[in-house]
Amino acid sequence: MDVxxxxxxxxxxxxxxxxxxxxxxxxxxxxxxxTDEFLGRDVAVKVxxxxxxxxxxxxxxxxxxxxxLNHHNLVTLLxxxxxxxxxxxxxxxxxxxxxxxxxxxxLQDGPLSSRHTAQIGHDLADAxxxxxxxxxxxxxxxPGNIMVFDYHHDAARMRAKLTDFGIALMxxxxxxxxxxxxxxxxxxxxxxxxxxxVGPASDVYSLGLVLLECLAGxxxxxxxxxxxxxARLIRDPEIPAGLDPEWQQLLAAMTARDPQDRPSTxxxxxxxxxxxxxxRGKHKVDTAIIPANEDARMEAVHRYGILDTPPDGxxxxxxxxxxxxxxxxxxxVSVVDxxxxxxxxxxxxxxxxxxxxxxxxxxxxxxxxxxxxxxxxNDPRALANPLVAGEFGLxxxxxxxxxxxxxxxxxTLCILDYKPRVLAPEDAATLRDLAAVVMNDLELRLExxxxxxxxx
Numbered sequence: 001m002d003v004x005x006x007x008x009x010x011x012x013x014x015x016x017x018x019x020x021x022x023x024x025x026x027x028x029x030x031x032x033x034x035t036d037e038f039l040g041r042d043v044a045v046k047v048x049x050x051x052x053x054x055x056x057x058x059x060x061x062x063x064x065x066x067x068x069l070n071h072h073n074l075v076t077l078l079x080x081x082x083x084x085x086x087x088x089x090x091x092x093x094x095x096x097x098x099x100x101x102x103x104x105x106x107l108q109d110g111p112l113s114s115r116h117t118a119q120i121g122h123d124l125a126d127a128x129x130x131x132x133x134x135x136x137x138x139x140x141x142x143p144g145n146i147m148v149f150d151y152h153h154d155a156a157r158m159r160a161k162l163t164d165f166g167i168a169l170m171x172x173x174x175x176x177x178x179x180x181x182x183x184x185x186x187x188x189x190x191x192x193x194x195x196x197x198v199g200p201a202s203d204v205y206s207l208g209l210v211l212l213e214c215l216a217g218x219x220x221x222x223x224x225x226x227x228x229x230x231a232r233l234i235r236d237p238e239i240p241a242g243l244d245p246e247w248q249q250l251l252a253a254m255t256a257r258d259p260q261d262r263p264s265t266x267x268x269x270x271x272x273x274x275x276x277x278x279x280r281g282k283h284k285v286d287t288a289i290i291p292a293n294e295d296a297r298m299e300a301v302h303r304y305g306i307l308d309t310p311p312d313g314x315x316x317x318x319x320x321x322x323x324x325x326x327x328x329x330x331x332x333v334s335v336v337d338x339x340x341x342x343x344x345x346x347x348x349x350x351x352x353x354x355x356x357x358x359x360x361x362x363x364x365x366x367x368x369x370x371x372x373x374x375x376x377x378n379d380p381r382a383l384a385n386p387l388v389a390g391e392f393g394l395x396x397x398x399x400x401x402x403x404x405x406x407x408x409x410x411x412t413l414c415i416l417d418y419k420p421r422v423l424a425p426e427d428a429a430t431l432r433d434l435a436a437v438v439m440n441d442l443e444l445r446l447e448x449x450x451x452x453x454x455x456x
Contacts, residue, residue, distance in 0.1 A: 007032065007047060013092050014081045017045055033097065036078075043078060044098075046164070048091045069134060073127035075147060075163040098161065103210070104143035111217030112158070114247065118275035120148060120160035121211050125269040127162045128207065132200040132265060139198060140164060141206035142187040143213065149350075159352070186219045190232050190257050201259035204268060208254030212237055215247070232257070246275060291366055293408070298338055300408035304442050305449070306335055307342060315438055318413070319347035322434055326427060328396075328415045333438055334361040335402075335411035344411075360385065364399035365409035370428055373397040375420035395419040398428075400435035405443060413438050 007030070011019045017034045023044070024031035034045045069077055079094035103120070106112075112120075124146065131138060145164045189205035191198050212220050220237040237255045239248050250271050256262050263271070291297055301307065319331035330348035334341050341359040343352050356362045360382065364371035376382040376394050387394040399414035413435040423431075 012037075013045060013047070013083060013090075014079070017043065017079075017092070017094060019045065034094075036094070042097045044075075044095045046093045046095065048093075069131060069136070071127055071130045073123040073159075073161055074131070075161050095163065098147050098163070100147060100149060102144055103146040103148050103160070103214070106148050107143060107213060107217060112214045114215065114244065115276065116158040117211055117214040118272045119158045120146070120214070121207065122269055122272040122276060123160040124162055124207055124210075125265045125272060128200070128203050129265040129269055132203070137198060137200055138162070138164075138203050138206075139192065140184060140187070141203050141210060142184045143210060144184075146210070186221050188232065189259070191259060193230070193233055199259065200265060201262045204254050204262045204265060205256075205259075207265075207268070208251055209237065212239065212251055212255070215243065216240060246271075250275075291409070294338075297365075297408045297410075300404050300406065301335060301337065301410050304404075304410065304446055306344060306442070307337055313345070314441065315345035316347065318434055318438055319345045322413065322415055322431070323347050325430060325434075326415050328417045330416040332361075332414050332416070333402075333411070334359075334399075334414065336362055336365050336409075341411070349416075360387070360394075360397045361399055361412045361414060364412045364414065365401055367401060367409075369401075370423075370431065371397075371399050371401075371412075372423050372428075374422055377420070393418050396421045398423050398431060400431045402435055402439045402442070404439070410439075410442075 007013075007019055009019055009021060013019070013034070016036060016038050018037055020033045020035060020042075022030055023033050030047055032045045032047065034043055035041070036043050075098055076096040077093060078096060081092055081094075083090040083092070124141070128138060128141070141162070145162065147161045147163060149159045149161075187206045187209050189198065189202040191202055209220050221231045236252070236257065239251050239255075241248075243251075250263075250268070253261065253263050254268065315333040319333060322331035323329065328348075330346075332343050332347070332349070333345040334343055336342075336356065336359070339356050340353050341356055341361050343349075343354075346352065360371075360373065363381070373379050373382050374396060376385070376388045376397060382388045382394070382397070385394070386392070394416060396417040396419065397414060399412035401409040402411045402413065403409050413431065415431065
């Protein structure tokens, strides 16, 4: 049994969540894998032990604030509640169970590239902006509280989700902890280290330390908790001289000792977005896969407003249907940007984007009709493609262009298999029809936006 919270395997929380085992721990909270007996799914439950004299009304008010948080860069909070025990209120937060590495584990493999650091920093700053606007201060931004998703290494966009949000909001006093819960010493802001009241600027400072660690590969303030906490009161973090001037300026501002001198998370979000765009611009696409009408084609792509937007699931049924109809493991709705291929729906593969050069979809949009590679390992058009020559082991590809009403190929509906195969004429016709369904949906969205009334 966990002495801290009085919880063991089989314990029910809120009469609904059955604890399976412990998967994380800290000084004032533990995390458990549990089963939601009502919905029959696995969840993560974080249990926080509060003092016995804690006001139940305060607990309820704070839990209601946390329960309303919902953002694509936050690990989803599914439920929250409080069980009363003899030792005090036992507050629990029920979250989606995210399988995969956290940033702390990822950094054990070495520092991240500037582009990937900007990408995950943008996601985290965006999430912090949202929770700050909701009246919540995180107060424990650190690599161990950040889930990362890096599906294809340098070929894909790295994404991040912030977890453990709101725990510090529920703390009654400033707290320094070497564990996994509140105010971890290596990432404290100066005001936290001095046990002063903290606001959103504290999260900006901690995020700055995280980004510095991503670029350098090691924590900025090392040593035991006391040494680490005191160090930031004596000196500013050392920013590597080799970083681009934009990085140096941003990180220096984020880690300023005076909270008033730090940018807001909204300003950090914009700055990191600009960093990401600049890094994309350094990637040169092979001119052989750029259509002659590329400028006009990109204007058409932007007209539909589908770039750099979170997947909305609108086309998931189409790709799932395509996978079943053609008996293939992978089906994708793609949109070809100037240097990226965005997967607006991706059945059977976790990636959400790849560089334009290795993407077969970039070649498919050059065609007036289907582009089919039936035996990829033996097809001279695909031999050098990393999806064919690398570990992915692509054997078959067929892509139908998504053609706008004015004749521009925006992307494709494509199907992939690990083994070579032949696309029969009737299957080719079905693939064209499904691509037409996707394009019709995009046209309807565009038309509905143009008809929407303009609000004063």
